[in-house]
Amino acid sequence: VVAVAVLCAWPWISGVLSPPAGAPGAMPDALRTQLNTWVPAVAGALVSVGVAYLAALGIGGLRPLGRRSEWLLLVFAPWLFAGTGVFGVANWQNMRDLGLIDSFLALIPPLLVSVPALFVLTLLCKGLAERDGGDFFGGVFLPSLPMAGILAGGVALVNAHDLLWPLLIAQNAALFTAPVEQFALIGGNGGVAPDAGTTTPLLVVAVALAAVVAAQLLYLDRLAITVNGSPSRATSA
Incomplete structure (x- = not known):
């Protein structure tokens, strides 16, 4: 299994370990x-997941409509799987009206709330609120905070590999992100092969793996999936 994994990942491994090619100014x-x-x-992940977390605390933790509080999620349901492509034109128009086209601030993903994170965090806060009664801070907020951090990390990885929004918002080569730079190299006529490790630098991969291991050992392993209030732990796959 390890040999197959190394063989499949070899283009990325060689791209990460090989010295960067190009002119002397390539490193900056x-x-x-x-x-x-x-x-x-x-930054976009902190904003979108942060807003989703606050909404989840209100819907799932405070439960303003009692047992029917989850119905509030229907307001966000149409945007559950909507991404950059759906709102691309409208968001580009907003950036143009604000004068942010071809600026660093425009590279921040414009989605203000991560709807998938909202659904996950709301269900988690609901379960914590039902388990611990009226202790909102110690029973809902603190136990759910690590999950918000995990989701923020996942959203950050997705944002970093988005190609469409940086292409729409930045034409200046100095503002190219890693996916856009690779796309430009592939579509160009210079004959330069894109670096396989550009979009997944070794430091980011190491931090992500360490975060996944820590989350599994310290947090995810303690979560339980319940059915109709049953405290039994779900059978692991």
Whole structure:
């Protein structure tokens, strides 16, 4: 299994381990590309998951409509699987009206709330609220906070690999993200092969793997899936 995994991942491994090709100024350009990729991605994840978390605490934790509080999620249901493509034109128009076209701020994903994160966090907060009664801070907020962090990390990874929004919003090569830079190299006529490790730098992969292992050992393993209030732990796959 390990040999097959190494064989399949070899293009990426060789791309990460090989020295960067290009002119002497390629290293600052590579750093700028990574900053263009990851800073807006993390900022967008913090905003979208943060808003989703606050809404989940209100719907699932405070439960304003009692047992029918989950019906409030229907307001967000039409946008559950809607991404950049659906709102691309409208968001581009907003950025143009604000004068942010071809700016670093425009690289931040414009979605204000992550609807999938909202659904997951609401159901989690609901279960915690039913389990611990009236202790909102210690019984709902603190236990659900790590899940919000996990989802924010996942959304940041998705944002960093988005190709459509950076293509729409930035035509200046100095604002290219890693996916856009690879796309430009593939579509260009310079004969330069894109670096396989550009969109997945070794540091990001190491941090992501460490976060996944820590989340599994310290948090996810303690979660239980319940049916009709049953406290029995779900059978692991």
